[in-house]
Amino acid sequence: MPTIKDVAKLAGVSFKTVSRVINRSPHLKDEMRQKVLRAIDALEYRPHHNARHLRTGRSNVLAFINDDIAMTPFAGRIIQGAQEASWRNGMLLLTLHTGGDRSFERAAFHAALERQVEGIIFATMYHRAVEVPDAAFELPLVLVDCFASNGPYMSVVPDEIGGGYAATKCLLEKGHRRIAMINADLKYPAAAGRLEGYRKALSEFGVKFDSSLLRTGGWWQEDGYEHAMSLLEVKPTAIFCVSDRVAMGVYDALKERGLRVPEDLSVVGFDDQELIAPHVRPPLTTIRVPYCEMGSWAVEHLVKSEGESDKSRKQVVTLECPLVVRASVSKPSRVPVATRRLRLANT
């Protein structure tokens, strides 16, 4: 096999010049370019991966198509996990961001197919149902943090129920019985699953579900702040929040009312957001979503599943959402919250 050095020698030019010709640099005299091209022809030198690819029939590329993951501060770890697993397996990751636009999405799938990738990972910025484009049937596909509404596909998602269960259980084990939950809209699988886990844990500990302790709204600090204010009236000893952002709003509300976490009220979040959870005062006990692991799982599955039967492509696999213990949970306060607040107000 001739190398780039052989070409340089035959043409009587430097390695750098050959490289420039190969890469179509515009800054070269035509005479020089012709000399190099003649040497390339004479030696039948095939410099490029693309040419090699046509010979070996393998591209060693996986496509990572996603809606808007780079925009979310947590789901970016899916890319990290997929990237690391790809390097480990000698694969490259062609990352295509669609911004959630359906026509970009179709274009991305076609671009991936055109480039003869060996598999596709389709990931979303939050756990949801997706419609997989028809083009996807041609190749091994793994959905990450989403599942298909239009047929069976291999899919890996967080165990939302297990996460909600773990968060609630850690409060129950400390002795809490009046545990409020600030949830998001149940149309989100994450919200529905986390609520199911909350109810499952309560039921296991023989605690009756009390709908007056449940609030439903958005995912943001403002939602946490408002719901915490109204929840104080019904005297919970702990609040399980559907997201760390909600927990951050809960912290703000409690501070404004002169209440301390965890002495007066315990708080558990969800997401383990790097920017928030370890850095609020006190650091937040929360649930980690296995973003990195999901990305890695998807790549490993694609690499290993070559030749497997179609059946293995039709499951939804869940990965554990583990508890991350920090400093926002303690035993329940002996004095109910609302009473303490009134006493503080009267002093």
Next chain:
Amino acid sequence: MPTIKDVAKLAGVSFKTVSRVINRSPHLKDEMRQKVLRAIDALEYRPHHNARHLRTGRSNVLAFINDDIAMTPFAGRIIQGAQEASWRNGMLLLTLHTGGDRSFERAAFHAALERQVEGIIFATMYHRAVEVPDAAFELPLVLVDCFASNGPYMSVVPDEIGGGYAATKCLLEKGHRRIAMINADLKYPAAAGRLEGYRKALSEFGVKFDSSLLRTGGWWQEDGYEHAMSLLEVKPTAIFCVSDRVAMGVYDALKERGLRVPEDLSVVGFDDQELIAPHVRPPLTTIRVPYCEMGSWAVEHLVKSEGESDKSRKQVVTLECPLVVRASVSKPSRVPVATRRLRLANT
């Protein structure tokens, strides 16, 4: 030009079967595969981009090599900007995350060259100097949010000085004269530039720089909290924070001391972090870093610079960091902060 449908017709099979052969699906009988391959040969059908690429000599792919951007909740917007500009220009973005590992970095550059990309964007998760691998000389290259320590390369970075200036000026214009700055280590170009902008604005307004109002440390909430506590002793009327995370810690400290933002103390952040700045109480006035614009600029430059002289590759271009006005700045409190705090403590 024959199409995939012509192949299916000649072979007497479905479109789907042809597609599977082309994409080397393992779930096909060999007889079927041979039938399709014969039809492909007979029609000289060239299905793949790679084959087309060899004919046209253009890959229509740009490589986006980055250290760990997907891990940072703000710099992800660089990818968004680059992605959108690529779509606009009919290019695909091959995104390669190196995790900051130097050997992965070299591998990424070589992989990009092998795949005959038309240009490389090299982006970092925070503004810093980088050593550009030798492999990069072969292709048009734009550095984003970083600059080369080993030679002149085209580079686009935030105007840190302008950002620091805008933050400080908005406080000066409200009448503040005792403006503290909580900065990060000056080894970071962002910290050095923001401080320079702060001093420039002070000087323009005839305010003498007072080193007792300057604190230097890290980028995090904890740094903001600690420095705010010590700054209160020297009675600033406003604090300019090197990051929104630092500002979040400042908020915590002020709340603990019973001080209100902005009535008792004005606060300005830097970064305009989506997760924090609009959602703290009160919403934070801050400086936006033009991540999206830098990503977009890099792609547009690569697309347009074909055939330009080498000179245009040797500049560092800065993009504006604009002020985002929210609710954390007002006129200075008439009662100095430390006095007010003592009075509150005495009631």
